Each structure stands twice: as structure tokens, then as C-alpha cells.
Amino acid sequence: xxxxxxxxxxxxxxxxxxxxxxxxxxxxxxxxxxxxxxxxxxxxxxxxxxxxxxxxxxxxxxxxxxxxxxxxxxxxxxxxxxxxxxxxxxxxxxxxxxxxxxxxxxxxxxxxxxxxxxxxxxxxxxxxxxxxxxxxxxxxxxxxxxxxxxxxxxxxxxxxxxxxxxxxxxxxxxxxxxxxxxxxxxxxxxxxxxxxxxxxxxxxxxxxxxxxxxxxxxxxxxxxxxxxxxxxxxxxxxxxxxxxxxxxxxxxxxxxxxxxxxxxxxxxxxxxxxxxxxxxxxxxxxxxxxxxxxxxxxxxxxxxxxxxxxxxxxxxxxxxxxxxxxxxxxxxxxxxxxxxxxxxxxxxxxxxxxxxxxxxxxxxxxxxxxxxxxxxxxxxxxxxxxxxxxx
Numbered sequence: 001x002x003x004x005x006x007x008x009x010x011x012x013x014x015x016x017x018x019x020x021x022x023x024x025x026x027x028x029x030x031x032x033x034x035x036x037x038x039x040x041x042x043x044x045x046x047x048x049x050x051x052x053x054x055x056x057x058x059x060x061x062x063x064x065x066x067x068x069x070x071x072x073x074x075x076x077x078x079x080x081x082x083x084x085x086x087x088x089x090x091x092x093x094x095x096x097x098x099x100x101x102x103x104x105x106x107x108x109x110x111x112x113x114x115x116x117x118x119x120x121x122x123x124x125x126x127x128x129x130x131x132x133x134x135x136x137x138x139x140x141x142x143x144x145x146x147x148x149x150x151x152x153x154x155x156x157x158x159x160x161x162x163x164x165x166x167x168x169x170x171x172x173x174x175x176x177x178x179x180x181x182x183x184x185x186x187x188x189x190x191x192x193x194x195x196x197x198x199x200x201x202x203x204x205x206x207x208x209x210x211x212x213x214x215x216x217x218x219x220x221x222x223x224x225x226x227x228x229x230x231x232x233x234x235x236x237x238x239x240x241x242x243x244x245x246x247x248x249x250x251x252x253x254x255x256x257x258x259x260x261x262x263x264x265x266x267x268x269x270x271x272x273x274x275x276x277x278x279x280x281x282x283x284x285x286x287x288x289x290x291x292x293x294x295x296x297x298x299x300x301x302x303x304x305x306x307x308x309x310x311x312x313x314x315x316x317x318x319x320x321x322x323x324x325x326x327x328x329x330x331x332x333x334x335x336x337x338x339x340x341x342x343x344x345x346x347x348x349x350x351x352x353x354x355x356x357x358x359x360x361x362x363x364x365x366x367x368x369x370x371x372x373x374x375x376x377x378x379x380x381x382x383x384x385x386x387x388x389x390x391x
Contacts (some may be wrong), residue, residue, distance in 0.1 A: 010038040035155040057191075068094035069127040070116065071107060072147065074140030075099075077131060079106050085129055085161055088181055095125065099143055111188060113147055119129035119158045121239075129181070131161045145323070147186070153326030158185040179227055188330055188365045201301050204377075205294040216288060219248055222276060227253045230289060236305035238332045243298040245306055246289035250277025284384045290335050303334025304361035321354035329359040331368070338364040338372075341379040 016031045044306065069089045071082065076098060086093045087310050096107040110116045119125045125293040128151070130144060160182045187196060209216070223229045231249040234242050273281065280286040293299040299306065310317050319325050339345075339360035344353075364372070 003041065003308045005039065005043060005046070029252045043389050068092065068125055069129055070095040070097060070110065070125045071120075071201075072097045072128060072144070072243060074136045075133070075145055081131075082106060084179055085131065088161075088179065089127060089129060095119070095187075099140070106322075113150060117151065117154065120151065120154045126156060127369055128156050128158045129161050130158065130184075133163060147165045149326065152185065153329035155187075155239045156185075156204070157183065157187070159183050163296045185327065186329070188370055193368070193370075197300060197373065198297075200370065200373065201294050204301050205291045209291050209295075212288060215285075216322055217283065219280070226274070231286075233308055235308055235333065236296055237306060238329065240326060240329045242309065243293070243306075248277075248280055248286040248289060248293055250274060250280050287335060294335060298332070300332040302336055302364075302376045303332050304328040304337050304364070305340065306333035316351065318354055321351045322358050325358055328358060328365070331365055336376060336380040336383075337361065338376055339374055341383045343383070358365075 012035050013032060027295060069086075069092065071085060071093050073096070075095070077085075080098075082093060093107055095110050097110040097113075116125070120128075130148070132141070132144065152159065154237070161176050162180055162182075196305075220229045228249055230245045231251070232244050232246070235245045236287065237243045252274060276287070290299055294301055307318055310319065338340070339357045342360055344357045344360055364376075
């Protein structure tokens, strides 16, 4: 930007010197003084504005990973390699997690994966650099894959570091510059995009609650005659954090569960579902109380549908159906989503059905934009009226 400003000012000075009208309105020295003054004023304003924005972003942790960087490696790394990786990261490498001892790395060692996960959640680590090399065997690679799957829903940026010369034979690279970093997982919605999405959520949820208020009250009165109005359940939200989701009760009151365990989904013809509940489920009206979850900031109007922890589908849980299932938790869960408007609803008693839903969620995360959210909201209306695969 400064180079462009200097170029523009030089052109202005050349114009003043070579193409001045006769007689000149201002003396040459005064014209040059005005041009230099304008350049200085513009440069100060531009640099000052950028410095203020950068300070604001650093203060609120926007645009940069939280905390220090940690190195993950299947085999010990020497100090020279750590120094080279340290120069490539946004934050200085402070920790190392290795399945073998790394006495010469000069970094503080993290004992186990649980400690690493706790440090990420507490904000001590915001950037993870995973170093892989040709010498890592299948067992080492499987350990790294398992760790990445475990951290898929954590608030951490994960980057893959590798030696381009050793891995892909990029011989035209200098040996000292052969290390490469590739971002594997990151926060998919940037801060300004998240602000726009949140504004749409608050405005849309408030408007829908006002417009649908009489319908909500009528359903609540009908349900109150036979038991509780709302059904509350723990679901997995942003960054894998649990929250309580609200739904209109569609089943007969059940005794409280004594212990946490796998949660089974409702099936077609489930005898627990009441007649009114069947209608609410058919039209997806049982989901309307989640508008209050949206106002509370726990959900969004559009996003992957929230699932209960360890939800069973057939003889497996959702987490077991696909390795990187947790990636869908890097955005807020939604009242509706791309999977729902594609008709991917109903029973998920096969792994391919779960994989199709998760694939739609990941497609949404990859292609997110405010316009995609708006398109999904508009497509939700006919999807609800048709009620394909609704239970």
C-alpha cells in the first residue's frame, strides 16, 4: 500500500512539474509542498488506522491463534529442526508432544493427549504444528491420525509440517527452505463473517419468535395438558462444548435416566411418540423452541444439526462412524442445515447414511457464506412442508 501511495505521489509531482498551466495558479514550490503534505497526511492516517486495527485484533485475539504453538511429532526432533519450525509459526514454539523422548528439542514436554487437550481448551495452546517425515512407520502415522481426529473439534489451528525435498522430491528447493506448512484444520468462519452471521441469527430468530408467537403459545397450551411442554437434552455445540437444547415434547413423559450412556434415536412407528408429537415432528415444529438457543448464542439459524453425545445409530455411535466427525463442531450447530435441505433426515442405522450427513455438514463449512445461509433458509420452507424422511 505504501508503494502504491509513493507511486501515485511521484506521478502527481511529475504532473505538477511537466504539465503546469501557464500562468500557474500556484508557485512550483508551493505546489510541491501541497503534494508532499498530502502524501504525508495520507500515509500517517493509513498507517495509524492499520496500527489501531492490529492492536484491537491482538487485544481481542482476532485473526491470530490463541496461546503458544505446540509441536507434535511421532519421533524425537532435534533442536535445529525445532528452530526452523519456530521461525515459520505465528507464535513461538513452546511445547512438544511426542510419543518418544525429545531431550534435545529445548521445548517443554506434554505428557499425554489428555493434557494437550486440556491446554488447548484453557487457551494455553492455539496453534498445533504436526511434523511428519518419511521415516514414520504405519504405527506412527496411525497415532497422528488418531490424535488429529480427537482434536478435530477443538479451538486450535492444526498445520502439517513436512520436508518437501524428502517427501515429494522437490529438488529445486534449497535444503534450508525445504520445510513446508499446510493448514489442515482452522476456524472456518473469520471474525467479521462470524459477526455478520451472528447479526443474521439474532435478527432472524427475534423476527420468527414474534411472527410465530401465537403458534408457539398454542402448541405449549396443548402440550401442557398432558405433561411438560419442553424436552431438554444435552447436545454438542461449538468446539465440542455441551449445551442444553430446547424442543417441544413429542413423546410420553419418560422416567429420568439414571446414568449417562448411548442415546438412541427415535425410529419410525416409535410407540413413545404421541399423536400431537407425530404432527409436530412431521412439520418440524418441535424444533421451534431452539430459536431461543439461537438468541442465547448456543446455536445458529443455519449449521450442522446438534447431536447428543454418543448417539447410537444401529450398533455404532456417530463418533465411530467417521474418523473426523468432530470437524462439524468447529461451527455453531444450526436450526437447519445443508444436510436437512438435501433430504438427509430420518433414521441413520447405516454408516453410509451418517457419512452422507457429515459430508453435507463439511461441505457447508467449506463453502460457508451469508448467501449460502440465506439460500438454505429459503430451501428449508419447502423441505419442511414436504417433510421427506421426517420421523
